[in-house]
Amino acid sequence: MSSIENTASNPSSSVFALFSPKLLPATLMLGGGVTLYAVESYITATIAPSIVRDIGGLELFAWMTTLFVAAGVLGSITVATRPKGMGLRAVYVAAAITFGVGSLICAVAPLMPVLLVGRAVQGYGAGMLSGLAYAFIRFVYPEVLWRKASTLYAAIWGVATVLGPTLGGLFAAGGAWREAFIVLVPLTVIMALSARWLLPAVADDRSDTRTPLIQIGLLLAAVLFVNIASTVEHGSYTVLLIAASIVLVATMVAIERKSDTRLLPYGAAMLGNPISRLYLTMFMAMMVLTSDIYIPYFLQTLHDVTPLVSGYLVALVALGWTVAALLSASFSGKQAAIAIIAGCILETAATASLIPVLATATPFDAVARFAPAVVAMFLMGFGVGLGWAHLVTKVIGITRRTEQDKASAAISMTQSLGGAFGAALAGVIANGAGLTHPGGIAGGLSAATWLYALMAIPGLIAIVLSFTIRPASA
Structure with missing residues (x-):
């Protein structure tokens, strides 16, 4: 087995070691794959109205996201269920090409159904790229850097929350939504061509390749x-x-x-097994975090905040995730276990605190009025970022070597599923509480109260699960 790990002697435990001359090429390739997935998710959400105005298909509007997410889950699964003997590097090449083809289809689409095909192809390639980042960790980096690599990928998602809408806004403002897709094509070609030289060739050590x-x-x-x-x-x-x-x-x-013939690593479907509780903690944390999708609406409707300012305020959630991921990157053992527990508590408390912060009809016309909201949103993301990389590292560390591809793919799958279920549950709660009927101020107040009260419940479950995660598995 060829691995960059074998060439890295006495590696530094700093996150900056990921960018050392020997590791930089692989870091750019793997981080680049995660970046494509993360940023593209937010870019398309921003330019979607421009797409509909140009080629129609308003009735299919939601499917631009739905197909991308579903195909992304399938893509992450493909990393673990690929044909026997197919190396991870070959999967990376296929993933980059698939993403590029999907982007090209979107760029030239004359009608919405064609664009939806492109979004599905895009999502499939993006899901593979995201899953590959975690699958490659054990081959590319020495074990001391696994947590740092996971931290980097978490930070990328945080940055993408700000970068994606910004880039999408630039393309949408100029009516250049097709260009937002076409610029990705040459980038994916470069990634596919570079994989042979910048990523290690590793043996396929899976014991079960049945689908x-x-x-x-x-x-x-x-x-x-x-x-x-x-x-x-x-x-x-x-x-x-x-x-x-x-x-x-x-x-x-x-x-x-x-x-x-399993989709998940051994024990992941049994709550008594530690790896099951790790995945479930991740799932619950992502569910809670997704409740932030309604924050801009509440800020604008209840507190007279402009759309631009509300967008930047919500970006504090992503900033909190990134800051916490970087601060906790050096934790290990008991520190890592405490970080997971503290992160779950912080996220849940911050979510519940949004009730008195957002469920009022007071204009945020002074710093003192919106400061509590700023703190709450920052801590929501901070809580997830504090423990996420350590959960990832524990999953990879306790999984059997022959099932680590499954475990890595399941990380991306769990993240996507948590977001999807969280968004749907948030929609049910908000609409059921009166967001649209009666709507207006009264509906917003009721929806904000019930949403953040009920969405804190998955957080409580995550807290309970976090106390069962043993430091010895760090």
Whole structure:
């Protein structure tokens, strides 16, 4: 097995060691893949109105995101279920080319259905690139840097929350939404061509390469249902779709427990196993964090904050994630375990604190009035960032070597699923609490109160789970 790890002697434990001459090429390639996935998610959300105005298809508006997310989950699964003997480097090349092809289809799409095909192809490639970043960690970096690499990937998602909408706004302002896709094509070509020289060739050490088609089908259906649930207007349909999603996921977990052909690493479907609790903690943390999607609405409707300012205020969530990830990068052992617990507590407390902060009709016309909101939003992201890299490192560290590709792919999958279910649940709560009926100030006050009260519950579950994570597995 060829690995950059073998060439790195006495590596520094600093995050800057990822950018040392020997590791820089691989860091750029893997970090670049995560960046494409993260930034593109936010760019397209920003330019979507421009796309609809140009080529129509308003009735299919939500599917631009739905197909991208669902295909991304399938892409991350592909990293672990690829054909036997296919190395990770070959998967990277295929992923970069797939993402580029999808971007090209989007750029030339004359109608919305064609663009949706491109978004699905894009999402599939992006999902593979994101999953590969975690799959390559153990081959590219010495173990002392695994946590630092995970920190870097977490920080990229935080930065993308600000960078993506900014870039998307620039393209949308000039009516150049096609250019937002076309600029990605040469970049992906460069990435595909560079992979042979900048990424190590590693042996395929998986013991089981059979494809769990039933579990994949159930999971994809659940993702589609929950994404559709976040877009439908009738509350009863939304509840039914989410309930169906939960049933599908439960069925998938039940099959995982008994099947010899698994989608997840051994033990991930059994709550008594530590790796199951690690994934579940990640899932709950992402669910809670996704409740921030309604913050701009509450800021604008209840507190007279301009759209531009509200956008930058919500970016504090991403800033908090990035700052915490960098601050906790050097933690290990008991420190890492404490960081996970403290992170879950901070995120949950910050979410609940948004009730008195946002559920008022007071204009934020002075620093003293919006300062509590600033602190709460920052701490939401800070809590997740404080423990995320340590959860990732623990997953990779306790998984059997022959199943580490599955474990790595499941990290990206868990992140996407948590976001999808969180967005759908937030929509159900907000709409059920009166966001649209009666709407206005009264509806906003009720929705803000119920949303952040109920979305703190998954955070409480994450806190309980975090106390079961043993420092010895760090």
